[in-house]
Amino acid sequence: xxxxxxxxxxxxxxxxDQKVSVPRGLxxxxxxxxxxxxxxxFVQNLRVCPVCGHHHPMPTHERIAAMIDPETWELLDTExxxxxxxxxxDKKTYKSRIAKAERNAGSGDAFxxxxxxxxxxxxxxxxxxxxxxxxxxxxxxxxxVTRVIERGVELKRPVVLFSxxxxxxxxxxxxxxxxxxxxxAARGRLRDAGLPYISVCLHPTTGGxxxxxxxxxxxxxxxxxxxxxxxxxxxxxxxxxxxxxxxFQRAEFxxxxxxxxxxxxxxELREHIGALLRLLQNTPRRAxxxxx
Amino acid sequence: MTNKVLDFERPILELEGKIRELKLxxxxxxxxxxxxxxxxxxxxxxxxxxxxxxxxxxxxxxAKHPDRPYTLDYIGELIDDFVELRGDRAxxxxxxxxxxxxxFAGRSIVVMGHQKGRNTKENVYRxxxxxxxxxxxxxxxxxxLADQFRLPLLCLIDxxxxxxxxxxxxRGQSEAIATSLELMTRLRVPTISVVIGEGGSGGxxxxxxxxxxxxxxxxxxxxxxxxxxxxILWKNPEAERxxxxxxxxxxxxxxxxxxxxxxxxxxxxxxxxxLTVTANAMRTALSRHFDELASMSEEDRLNARYKxxxxxxxxxxxxxxxxxxxxx
Numbered sequence: 001x002x003x004x005x006x007x008x009x010x011x012x013x014x015x016x017d018q019k020v021s022v023p024r025g026l027x028x029x030x031x032x033x034x035x036x037x038x039x040x041x042f043v044q045n046l047r048v049c050p051v052c053g054h055h056h057p058m059p060t061h062e063r064i065a066a067m068i069d070p071e072t073w074e075l076l077d078t079e080x081x082x083x084x085x086x087x088x089x090d091k092k093t094y095k096s097r098i099a100k101a102e103r104n105a106g107s108g109d110a111f112x113x114x115x116x117x118x119x120x121x122x123x124x125x126x127x128x129x130x131x132x133x134x135x136x137x138x139x140x141x142x143x144x145v146t147r148v149i150e151r152g153v154e155l156k157r158p159v160v161l162f163s164x165x166x167x168x169x170x171x172x173x174x175x176x177x178x179x180x181x182x183x184x185a186a187r188g189r190l191r192d193a194g195l196p197y198i199s200v201c202l203h204p205t206t207g208g209x210x211x212x213x214x215x216x217x218x219x220x221x222x223x224x225x226x227x228x229x230x231x232x233x234x235x236x237x238x239x240x241x242x243x244x245x246x247x248f249q250r251a252e253f254x255x256x257x258x259x260x261x262x263x264x265x266x267x268e269l270r271e272h273i274g275a276l277l278r279l280l281q282n283t284p285r286r287a288x289x290x291x292x
Numbered sequence: 293m294t295n296k297v298l299d300f301e302r303p304i305l306e307l308e309g310k311i312r313e314l315k316l317x318x319x320x321x322x323x324x325x326x327x328x329x330x331x332x333x334x335x336x337x338x339x340x341x342x343x344x345x346x347x348x349x350x351x352x353x354x355a356k357h358p359d360r361p362y363t364l365d366y367i368g369e370l371i372d373d374f375v376e377l378r379g380d381r382a383x384x385x386x387x388x389x390x391x392x393x394x395x396f397a398g399r400s401i402v403v404m405g406h407q408k409g410r411n412t413k414e415n416v417y418r419x420x421x422x423x424x425x426x427x428x429x430x431x432x433x434x435x436x437l438a439d440q441f442r443l444p445l446l447c448l449i450d451x452x453x454x455x456x457x458x459x460x461x462x463r464g465q466s467e468a469i470a471t472s473l474e475l476m477t478r479l480r481v482p483t484i485s486v487v488i489g490e491g492g493s494g495g496x497x498x499x500x501x502x503x504x505x506x507x508x509x510x511x512x513x514x515x516x517x518x519x520x521x522x523x524i525l526w527k528n529p530e531a532e533r534x535x536x537x538x539x540x541x542x543x544x545x546x547x548x549x550x551x552x553x554x555x556x557x558x559x560x561x562x563x564x565x566x567l568t569v570t571a572n573a574m575r576t577a578l579s580r581h582f583d584e585l586a587s588m589s590e591e592d593r594l595n596a597r598y599k600x601x602x603x604x605x606x607x608x609x610x611x612x613x614x615x616x617x618x619x620x
Contacts, residue, residue: 079610081607081608081610082606082607083606083607086539086540088538089538090538091525091526139606140605140607142604142605143605170525172515173539174513174514174540174545174546174549174551175604175605177494177515178497178551178601178605180473180494181473181476181500181601181604182601182602182605184474185474185597185602186602188474188477189598207494208493210466211454211465211469211470211473211494212469212470212473212494215466216470216471228466229461229465230454230465230466230494231454231460231465236457236458236461239456240458248461257462257464259464259467
């Protein structure tokens with residue numbers, strides 16, 4: 001870092017910065033260090049800040065493009081839609097929430113499942129769509145996760161799941177809770193089939209998703225600073241009535257407590273998964289692949 | 293007994309009190325005796341009618357009534373020669389869950405269940421029946437033991453939820469629950485869970501992935517507590533009554549949703565007003581289900597269990613027109 005760059009917080013942050021904000025879209029400001037970069041470059045860099053390395057949230061279509069080899073992705077199970085088994089209504093009806101989420105997220109529900117290659121390895125993969133109701137798991141998500149795993153067994157492919165979810169979807173009540181059992185049961189069958197399952201817990205992975213298949217990977221990876229845990233920080237804070245320690249439930253904390261295998265930069269994640277799958281399946285190293 | 297009285301219990305309890313007074317006053321008078329027994333029948337009838345139309349919120353109150361029988365009460369009624377087995381062999385013993393072996397109807401069985409406390413001191417010890425990772429890992433140990441010795445497994449569910457604390461997160465609450473879920477789908481022995489009070493989210497499900505899911509008549513089972521749901525969706529915890537209605541969490545709801553396999557009748561007025569009657573009804577139901585499950589082959593049972601959970605969910609199919617919903 002250059003000597004003239006301020007070590008402390010910039011003089012004006014927060015409100016002040018918003019006032020001088022440039023037209024939306026052209027420039028992007030890092031949530032970590034405040035550095036401003038060209039949005040195009042920023043997206044090119046997988047929304048990782050080129051200065052401080054802060055990992056920003058990533059739309060699911062960009063995530064898929066970054067993790068799956070070009071031209072290999074086949075999106076499946078797109079016909080599945082959520083019903084409204086409880087006729088749930090809070091401030092809005094569940095039906096209207098789904099309709100809105102579908103428009104905003106451009107996805108049929110909170111999960112994209114399919115087959116493709118990761119760093120040359122054919123896999124059955126799934127991605128949570130966090131933009132869709134916080135990636136919450138209802139019947140459709142549970143079904144898609146289960147299908148991804150079952151498809152792995154059927155096609156004899158490793159399974160890779162990228163989770164980002166607030167947990168079970170309240171609007172489907174007990175049916176959402178039971179998706180935890182359903183997906184975990186499927187996970188057991190994959191184990192019996194002797195196929196690898198890599199679980200990537202992205203920011204944030206909590207509740208019923210963390211407490212089921214996401215924590216059942218043969219290998220569990222996460223990205224820097226990602227929050228992964230059972231209860232959300234707010235719930236814990238309310239329960240124990242005291243401040244939570246800095247970095248609590250973050251990737252580095254999980255690594256230290258033995259809950260994940262590795263914290264991997266998004267820029268290396270695809271190759272890392274590929275290398276792990278080849279190691280697990282005892283297949284040769286890629287020609288261009290460097291030794292770890 | 294805490295003698296806590298819920299609003300909807302009060303009229304009946306008052307009526308019963310009056311009847312008791314009358315009994316004392318009448319002291320052996322034949323005429324009065326027939327009047328009194330008439331009144332008693334009427335009180336019973338009133339109670340039945342009132343309890344048949346409890347709102348979901350009232351059911352929820354009843355499910356966590358402080359006088360409601362807990363796991364150890366049912367173990368006392370149903371299990372002979374019970375020996376508690378403790379500890380997860382890795383970190384600690386979690387008193388929020390009681391587990392052990394004993395005999396049910398003469399046959400060895402592994403039993404486990406959440407255990408709430410009756411008073412403050414007990415509740416501190418039992419952590420209000422909210423288990424930490426070591427509790428679930430103790431259960432895993434006992435589940436493996438059941439599998440190894442081919443003993444059926446009975447799980448009694450009664451918890452607000454898994455404990456949300458710093459230590460619980462540090463020791464992997466989600467991993468502990470997740471591992472329990474998978475393990476339960478793979479056990480080769482007959483497994484039954486009974487929700488005896490509160491079935492609270494993942495902390496309940498962690499001992500609930502069984503061949504049969506039974507519920508006591510006034511028990512509830514939900515993905516989230518009404519209060520938690522209210523504070524997230526209504527942004528106001530006071531909306532919990534409304535949330536309780538929306539969540540469809542009663543035994544009747546779960547039967548209608550195809551999750552609960554059988555509702556077990558409780559004593560009139562709730563299990564806390566008749567433990568033995570309730571436990572007897574439970575015994576009958578358990579025997580029947582265990583017999584059914586025991587008559588199946590291991591493979592059939594495992595396949596049936598997989599299918600049971602595999603088929604849960606409400607799906608709709610969109611008309612497939614044009615481009616898929618995401619652009620990759």
